[in-house]
Amino acid sequence: MGKDCCDVSEENWQDAIVGYTTILDMTEESILKGNDYVSGNPRYLCIVKNFPTFFSFGPQLVTPDEVPDVLKLEVQSVRNGEVYAKNLVSNMTHRPARLVSLHSSIQGWYAGDILSTGTPRAFEINDGDMAECRIYGPDGFEMEPLVNPVVDLKKHPEKA
Secondary structure, eight states: OOSOBOSOOGGGGGGTOOOBOOEEEOOOHHHHTTSSTTTTOGGGHHHHTOSTTSEEEOSOOBOGGGOSOGGGOEEEEEETTEEEEEEEGGGOSSOHHHHHHHHHHHTOBOTTOOOOOOOSSOOOOOTTOEEEEEEEOGGGOBOOOEEEEOOOTTTOGGGO
8 A cells, every 4th residue: 555544435446555566475275174273264364374475575566657457457377487377357356446445444554555466366386386476468568577486394494
């Protein structure tokens, strides 16, 4: 978010943000399936998303004036250089305008807060993989991709 705000309307949501970026948002599925810790209790969603390295963003921040229509952006989930899934922002179940407005009516936003809207489709990653997020738009618009190596810290504790 670009400023502290609350009760932002869906029509004015872009007035509240500072820009757009690529994000990799990981989930530890084994916890949800009951293989670890908490026997799959869905109330533990916060746990499955909050391990070190499970959320990264950047390397570029694009300001709203550089994106004529955010709904026409295509987000791609890429594993090992191959596009696994892609979709337009306009096809999201919960579009950015709705998310910014909804959350601002409940808790408000502070400058520097980050809203992650999710991925076109989740994919499994393994030690040694490369996970990537790409965003493209009309007329040759392209953001710098976010590319992260996947390291299983249980196998490689020295890399922690």
